[in-house]
Amino acid sequence: MSGPGPGTALGVTGMSVSYGNLVAVHDATFSIGAGESVAIVGPNGNGKSSLLMGIVGLARRRGEVTIFGSPAPAGDVMWTARRGLTLVPERRQLYPNLSAADNVVLGCYSWTRSARKARRSDAYGRALDLFPDLRSHLRQAAGTLSGGQQQMVAIARGLAADPKILAVDEPCLGLAEAVSKRVYEALARVHEAGTTLIVVEEAPKRALLICDRRVEVRNGVVRAPAGGARP
Amino acid sequence: MMKFGNLVVAGIVTGSIYAVFAVCVAVWYRVSNILNLAVGDFAMTGALGVDYLSRVENWPLPLSILATLAAVAAFGYCYDRVVLSLAQDRLRRHEGIVVTFFFTFALSFFIEGIAQILFGTNVHAAPALWPGNSLNLGGGLNIVRAGILVLACAVISGGMFALYIRYTLSGKAIEASGENYLGARIVGIDTRRYRRSIFVITALLAAIFGIVESPITGYTYISGAVISLTGFIAAAYGGFRHPARALVAGLAIGVLEALLGGYVSAEYGDTVMYAILAALVLARPRAMGFESAVSN
Numbered sequence: 001m002s003g004p005g006p007g008t009a010l011g012v013t014g015m016s017v018s019y020g021n022l023v024a025v026h027d028a029t030f031s032i033g034a035g036e037s038v039a040i041v042g043p044n045g046n047g048k049s050s051l052l053m054g055i056v057g058l059a060r061r062r063g064e065v066t067i068f069g070s071p072a073p074a075g076d077v078m079w080t081a082r083r084g085l086t087l088v089p090e091r092r093q094l095y096p097n098l099s100a101a102d103n104v105v106l107g108c109y110s111w112t113r114s115a116r117k118a119r120r121s122d123a124y125g126r127a128l129d130l131f132p133d134l135r136s137h138l139r140q141a142a143g144t145l146s147g148g149q150q151q152m153v154a155i156a157r158g159l160a161a162d163p164k165i166l167a168v169d170e171p172c173l174g175l176a177e178a179v180s181k182r183v184y185e186a187l188a189r190v191h192e193a194g195t196t197l198i199v200v201e202e203a204p205k206r207a208l209l210i211c212d213r214r215v216e217v218r219n220g221v222v223r224a225p226a227g228g229a230r231p
Numbered sequence: 232m233m234k235f236g237n238l239v240v241a242g243i244v245t246g247s248i249y250a251v252f253a254v255c256v257a258v259w260y261r262v263s264n265i266l267n268l269a270v271g272d273f274a275m276t277g278a279l280g281v282d283y284l285s286r287v288e289n290w291p292l293p294l295s296i297l298a299t300l301a302a303v304a305a306f307g308y309c310y311d312r313v314v315l316s317l318a319q320d321r322l323r324r325h326e327g328i329v330v331t332f333f334f335t336f337a338l339s340f341f342i343e344g345i346a347q348i349l350f351g352t353n354v355h356a357a358p359a360l361w362p363g364n365s366l367n368l369g370g371g372l373n374i375v376r377a378g379i380l381v382l383a384c385a386v387i388s389g390g391m392f393a394l395y396i397r398y399t400l401s402g403k404a405i406e407a408s409g410e411n412y413l414g415a416r417i418v419g420i421d422t423r424r425y426r427r428s429i430f431v432i433t434a435l436l437a438a439i440f441g442i443v444e445s446p447i448t449g450y451t452y453i454s455g456a457v458i459s460l461t462g463f464i465a466a467a468y469g470g471f472r473h474p475a476r477a478l479v480a481g482l483a484i485g486v487l488e489a490l491l492g493g494y495v496s497a498e499y500g501d502t503v504m505y506a507i508l509a510a511l512v513l514a515r516p517r518a519m520g521f522e523s524a525v526s527n
Contacts, residue, residue, distance in 0.1 A: 093414035
């Protein structure tokens, strides 16, 4: 087992996430090394998304989360984003009436308040370069794009935050096979470029093609099979 | 024809006030999903506060204006920090919205109560910022000087806001907060801070318009409710979420009101106007934007 050490990108110790009386994640402990790519797998409704929501600070949690060794204050999404952990959430959560370009550029909000700086940044440029198909749709309202294009916008928005750890929740939900493949190819490239990658998937087959190892979530209980920080 | 022209000019002046209040309501709704029913009371506070300080306390006019605006801003900030935070941030989002809506309603009564004690029940107005007779626009058309100031303020504040939304990242963040609350939080947008700053800015804007406009109509301690109501209706015609549509609706209501008052009946003009507005909503709810207020 890899304990929270210097090479640990994300460390989770004894974390529970609950909504009212419902405990979604119970006492989760695992860690992810810098540069790893990890698939979080398990049936739907078993707490995979809640795990991510708790880690980034969008759901109430107990226990400790560290990002590159620093303990994350609970409920502070901004802190998490600034430290380099960005979530591409389930169902994408785009701004439907804003253009695709505006959706992506808002990803830069975690590190700048200047629209000019954001548009000229490497992170923004790289995020768009990853999805050449989006180029011709940048002025279109995000809500009018196809499901696959919306997913690409969501990932691009996540990348515009210049993350060191990118967590993607169900990237292929409701997408056609060919589109899913393109999304995964893009995620593989993100990982190759050095970003630590976390992918939540109900169907682990595809995720495990690009991921080094898996973390299983069943009934809110997390099991991270031994395998070391890096394979 | 001259009468018609003058009525339209007067209607545009009052309409621009409704428009500004409608935009205030719509913008804050976009960010917070809460309707602010106290926006008109800030206008009344501005007008009567300046009148009180300059007429009763004999402060110089610029100082009275600054002091009043500072008081409104400070009050708006504290109100958000204490009451709205308590009402909203600790609750689940949906509960919070309903509770907060009633809190702005309560705020309106609270301000009226204080205003009654401080300013009495008589009609007052802030001193005219640009004193003098109505200006002749040619062809028998006249416009009161305060009306020009109101229009100028409306154009400047509206234009600045439009530019802010279009060209800055924080302007887009405001839009994003209204579009998708969770999506906004995920990229690190502090939706509460925006809720607070927009609340304070709209309160200030309302106060400024109250000060500029009050020489035309005169205010009493309960004038705020009528202004809020009309702004609210105009905002409703824009589906609450569309400041631009709210602006047009505000102008249209102002002109309609002036025309009805001039041609139909000075006494029953408002009644007829509200009947027309209600009929429009019943006949074409979707076109009037009411759909989006409900489904969002």
